[in-house]
Amino acid sequence: MRQTVALSGIDICIIVLYLAALVGLGLYFARKRRIQTAQDLFLGGRSLKWYHVGLSIFSSNVSPVMLVGYGGMAYTTGMVAANFDWLAWWFLLLLAMVFIPHYFATKVSTMPEFLLRRYGQRSFTFLTYYSMISTLIVSVSFVLLTGGLVIAQILEVPFWVAAAGATVLATSYTATGGLAAIAKTGALQSVVVTVAAIIVGVIAINRIGGVSEVISRSPKEFWTIFRPASDPVYPWHAVILGYPVVGIWYWCTDQTIVQQTLAAQNIEQGQYGTMLVAGLKALVPFIFLLPGIYCLILFPNLANPDHAYLVMTANLLPVGLVGITLAALIAALIYDVAIGINAFSTVFSLNVYSKNINPGASPARARLVGRIVIIGSSLIALLMSLLLSTVDKGLFDLSQAVGTYLAPPLTTVFLLGVVWKKATSKAANLTLHFGSALCLCVGIMQIADFPHKAFWPHFMLLTFFLTAILTVFMVVISLLFPETGPGPSLPTLAQTYASQPPYDRRKIWFGWTAIGMLMAVLYYLFG
Template identity: 40%
Template sequence: MNIYEQLNIIDFAVVGLYLVTLVGLGAWFSLKNKRGVDENYFLAGNSLSWKSIGFNMWGTNVGPSMLIANASIGYTTGVVAGNFSWYAFIFILLLAIVFAPRYLGARVQTLPEYMGKRFGNSTQNILAWYTIVTILLSWLSLTLFAGGILIQQILNLPMWLSVLLLLAIAAFFTLAGGLKTIVYTNVIQMVLLIVVSFILMWVGLDRVGGFGELVSKTPDNYWNLFLPANDANYPWIAILLGYPVMGVWFWCTDQSMVQSVLGAKNVKEGQLGANFTAWLKIIDVPLFILPGIMCFVLFPSLENPDAAYMTMVTELFPTGMKGLVMAVLIAALVSTIDSSLNALSTVFTMDVYVKKINPKASHKRIIKIGHLVTVIGAILSIFITLAINSIKGLNLFDVFQSVLGFIAPPMSVVFLFGVLWKKTTAKAANSILIFGTLFSLTIGILYLWVFPNNPEAGVKIWPHFLLLSFYIFVFLSVVIVAISLLVKDKSTHQNTLDYSGIAKVSPRVKLLWGVLIATMIGLYIYFNGH
């Protein structure tokens, strides 16, 4: 089934009209606000309520790449991938109760700044570079990869040309409306994404004949969150041990996810906002995974599971509506790419160039460096994306999770021990951030490219990537403890963080988290009874 052949001139016209309108709106907003925006707009002035925090965190997490990847894994394995949404509540709770009070108590704007207060400037500098690598791999290249697959499906182009086209559209957005285009139009896109996904879910259920029919027409294991230990795709032990490594990094230590909590009015609002995010994560399964399962029932002979979402769109939606869905997906992808390039440029320019290389740089010089880094980042991301595209034997969802699984261990180790164990030294933390990261990424390169598993040929060198991530985490944990206890730390930095004034958890926060925990236990019991 060729998706390109399912589209006509009206759909492509809708795509073009939507993108031009979006750029026009952004440019209009930019002109309307040409006097500039004060700093509190970007720092939120510690004014965010729980509702803003919840929607911002969830909105940062979801997007077209997640939608396409989750539909793909839903098509091949059912609801088991829901663990990556529902199991997350434990680590969002960890953020709310353990990390958020400490972050807010330290009055920091960024997580590198927090670790700088804990361990010193050297750790803050290393974390800046770590953030650059993370943005290149997890936010920019993976988004380009998912976007390239989408453009391939829509326009029938090769991956390299699809990626170049996406970057060109991103540049067009920036030139025509700047990043304000993204800021002022992202809400519209998120609302449309949610509405479209709900419509697709209901139309799909109607075509299948209802939820009961959907369950009866799929294998029993499609409705189990925990699969047997010998399952080839997602054994329960791999999820139980491996996801927490990724969960701690993503929900508790990644700047993009945590910054909404950093902008909270107070600790209570931050904790309630995190709770709201965890509730919103529940709808990920019906919004993103269920369409893939329905596609398995309606179109069981699909050659490429990564095309599950777009197949549902092209087969179930009328002309024009197909074009609107594609336009929203492309525009939201461009939004993420623009934001990623901007974050990359900002971190390098301000935390590396201005702080370490040229502290007296003029404003004009800083802007030039920022533009140069943006271009270099775009070029590097193309090569990384093409390398990701060369990974064999994994679908889109598994590619996402495996790459993140090799990024996560060093950061999870440093933050868990740095926050929870007072004896952790700067030398130990820096060693994990430098050598631990090189070790973890090297294992990832060997796993994904050099010596990949090949089940079809009967070659299995490695354990499941989630278990491998867990083993790396355990190894680095042993190393950070050993260095902290056995190696003298010559750092003269004094830890100035004081947690004595952390407020107790309010009764309302306890109640809402208690209800959520009970709800999640109920969902896990229900989806393991098949």
């Protein structure tokens, strides 16, 4: 069994040509669409169709963390990680039918701007800096860490060389073409990554001897997505209680995801694009998770489960297909870095520079600053990934655990702000500041195993407890200190829909019903 990938001359040529085509396509879209303002750069002129939105979000979600981390998770625990895809549809539904209408009605470009409309200036200022930090850590640095380690192993180069190369390629067409170029290359990228993973899976099944052999030769508990409450990795109650917190934060409030829906032509296109993502998420475990189980059967006793995907690639694929598969993996890294630095630069340019540093900046000046920030933020993310590379923990677990400490304050403030009119500015500000300090302290203590490792619950259960505490806190403060004046507020959902051009929402609800029925069948089969 080979632990590393032996690249032939043909594979190297395929990788180089694919990456050149990806960057060239991004630069082509950049030249085709004239960038005149910061809005054009960061939101694609709000011109994306539903399939661009859906495939772009899907491509950013199919990151190296999924390609590599999912293989490692499935190698050790089986199908349990499918919950992260199959539970997502509830929160994509919430994004499409509740949050997107509000985001479009308020004409916001960033998540801090939404809090400005709902809670006022202090919440806006806090989230501006909070979201920039979380974007750099979660959406860029972790992706660079995961993908950079894989590429370094493949090419037998130092980690910093691999991470720096990916950063340079991502920055090249992000700074020139912005979100429109990223989204349109993402449509192609999502197809290539998916096809490459399917090829790996089909070859593995054939080598094992068919689906029945896969089931009979793998542990029985691997095919149950709800593990016992005593399970140390993902107990069922921790998943059920904790995922909604992370799901609302990631799918409904994270700038990197929501920004791609804000670039849609209108609410309808954004909602259909979100629905497309939900439908594709039903397929993700079969395409990206099962190869980890195949690897366990074919190559047991791996020293590092995170190498499962690479071991499969190295030992099963013929010359040529190795190049295509690895090119897709490298391109997934480049794409996700591009999405992340674009989101960071959007918040800085539109919320910090244009509102505080130079409010009277011309469109050309704002566009120039935006491009400079894209380059600067990519360098910062690169340095952070180098620091994170010293942390010894499973890649998928590490990326998920970070959400434990970032999600609770934002989930509480955004959700109550949308569904409860009595939520006040004072309560939101206190929840953001107190909640962030609380979650940061808890996170540091848990990582340090202080006072003792056995003291801490599972990180997904912990995120539920933190959110419950912050929700009660915000409700109590809102009731004790109601708004003295009219205060900022949002229109009702009905008023929000009424303010938009009419369209037939029955088709959208029919689609969501069909997806819900599909998910119910999947949970019946695997639950």
